[in-house]
């Protein structure tokens with residue numbers, strides 16, 4: 491649907507984590523009794539007024555045209571059948587399809603809004619709820635508002651630092667407590683885990699509009715989410731967050747002999 495690398499399209503898993511959303515539902519559930527009736531294709535599009543006016547121009551070509559579309563997708567899992575509404579822009583490109591001068595019209599659909607947005611990375615039950623909340627907001631924004639998606643990704647990092655007990659404030663040289671920036675908090679984490687601190691700095695850098703000479707792109711957002719995906723898996727599925735919190739509490743260095751005892755409590 492979007493001209494991007496296939497691995498990124500495959501990740502658009504619907505809420506039940508089934509891998510496929512399909513267009514053109516052949517059945518539409520209309521009531522709680524699951525009464526169903528045949529429905530036509532759910533894809534609709536209409537040419538924009540600017541595009542229609544441009545037809546009068548002598549140099550007009552089909553590639554000038556632009557449309558808006560709406561469609562309904564449905565999860566392929568029979569027990570789920572979650573509907574997902576999509577709206578966006580449709581463009582066409584004319585490509586030569588043979589040496590005899592035959593041409594083919596290719597349609598492209600660019601979603602601008604997807605409701606509900608499928609998770610773009612795995613969301614596990616063990617992830618902290620405040621982190622999940624920010625990630626879900628970033629998924630919705632990632633379809634069109636990349637700056638907002640970047641903000642939510644940075645907020646997810648803030649909430650992750652809260653979970654890892656990284657202090658929000660610090661005493662300054664005058665002995666007054668002051669709020670720490672996100673950057674300072676991430677650097678503070680390096681005393682417990684240098685690699686994690688560096689990875690989070692990369693996420694923060696990618697998700698920050700000011701880091702880019704132009705505006706954030708969808709690829710920037712996906713890159714930041716890819717790194718967070720690995721970080722969260724490591725912390726909350728492989729359970730390294732527990733070790734991180736033990737280190738914060740000043741637990742002595744975990745020697746091979748003491749490690750099992752510490753982790754059992």
Ligand SMILES: [Zn+2]
Nearest residue numbers: 504506565570
């Ligand atoms: Zn599903």
